[in-house]
Amino acid sequence: MALCCAGATLVSSARLLRGVVGASQLGRPALFYCTAITSGRMEVNGANLHYQRTGCGDHVLLLLPGALGSSQTDFGPQLKFLNKDIFTIIGWDPRGYGLSIPPARDYPADFFSRDAKDAVDLMQAMNFKRFSLLGWSDGGITALIAAGSYPSLINKLVVWGANAYVTEEDLDLYNAVAAEKKRGVGIFFKRNLPFTHQTTVAEGSCKRCNKLESKDEKALGGSIWKGVFCQYVLSMGGSHDSFFQKI
Template identity: 70%
Template sequence: MASLFLLGRRLFPRRSDFLRTVNAPRQLSSSRSSNKKHVNGVDLFYEQTGGGKHVVLLLPGALGSSRTDFGPQLEALNKEVFTVVGWDPRGYGRSRPPDRDFPPDFFERDAKDAVDLMKVLGFGRFSLLGWSDGGITALIAAARNPDRINKMVVWGSNAFVSQEDLKLYNMVRDVSKWSARMRRPMEETYGDQGFAELWASWVDGISQFVHRPEGSICMELLPLISCSTLIVHGEKDPMVPGFHPQYLHKHIKGSRLQLMPEGKHNLHLKYAEQFNKLVEDFLEE
């Protein structure tokens, strides 16, 4: 059970103050606004804060949203330097309907939605902060849109699915084995049965890549990434083995790899102050 508890944190923050952001009111921060924009046939929810010239898009993990996944970044990133946008990918959080599905190109679809949302919002160039699944989306977006991406930070992300990864995903498929505290935020968002079904669909969706050559999600796109890239990895991450950040570092030209010895999958939440400073220093270079 302990391994299930740890592995499940691909999705959930550990600390209760971040769990409470799921149902936080719109007035959580007077400097934060939220709305929906119609993009590629769906209404996408987003939040925006800060007024700086450097625009940053936050890309959440599996089943996640801007508020469940990025509370400390929306609150604490320097609002004078950065304009920070968080979004809920289609079928997640408050970007519903539609219901979420996982066709073979779902990461490509998320990448296009994310970039097109930023176009609709009037941002010509911006940087990407992508966690977990959101990091995969960021990699694809950066490769497909080199003229729009300033810089990129990814963590807890992978460009392929190995047999080892597949075992990890299947270990956490059954959400009834998770603790009530872990289930609660997503059950409040999707309902008990809805969450269980959506999570099982995600496991199936991510697992399908193992049948591709070398298990590729976006391996062939990595050499096309030209923006300055920082790869962060928690050395105690139970969901993403250490060979994944090493692979990204090797195949993204000029990238940097920053290891956090005590970091797990949710390092940007547990070590928010350290992570935010690392990101701000990189983006401001």
């Protein structure tokens, strides 16, 4: 899913995260060698994960995309415009999404927890001992689970468009989106996926809906969220979410 209202989200996120630096630093131009957006891969928990990296600041951020999304499709504005003199910014593609294919995306009962572990282990493998999380939609759920499961590693947390639970209205919407994706004409399909992976991920998205429909507590993290002890938590959502406007 693409990030909607990126400008407002970017500003709100930056206001929360900039608390670790002095206001006078915000006007400093980024060093040239910090402005490039580079790509890499790393083997983590049996998956070859793709990531993007930019910036050279002391405050490390991990960007977590939504369902079917990737670092570039969901966080292009943040990768480009967040202050790279203040932040070191990592965007990742969860296993089975974006350029982290293969493997094909699958949906075990604890797939959000698996994503959370993959994300944290990726950051640890990159030698980042403590970092902040920005999570959108499914990435917000993953970020909350990561913060609850690994509180000593998480500095600050920003989530928007995440679920705490699943309602019948949510399920109707998920199934409508999954049906659109399965037809191969979905707005998310053409934007986020190479053609060769569209059918596989569409079918997987239906499986995702079924997991959420089962209301299995493991799927959304359950009691894990109670372990979130971040000093600063900003939760965002609104009527201009593209997920609701386009369907």
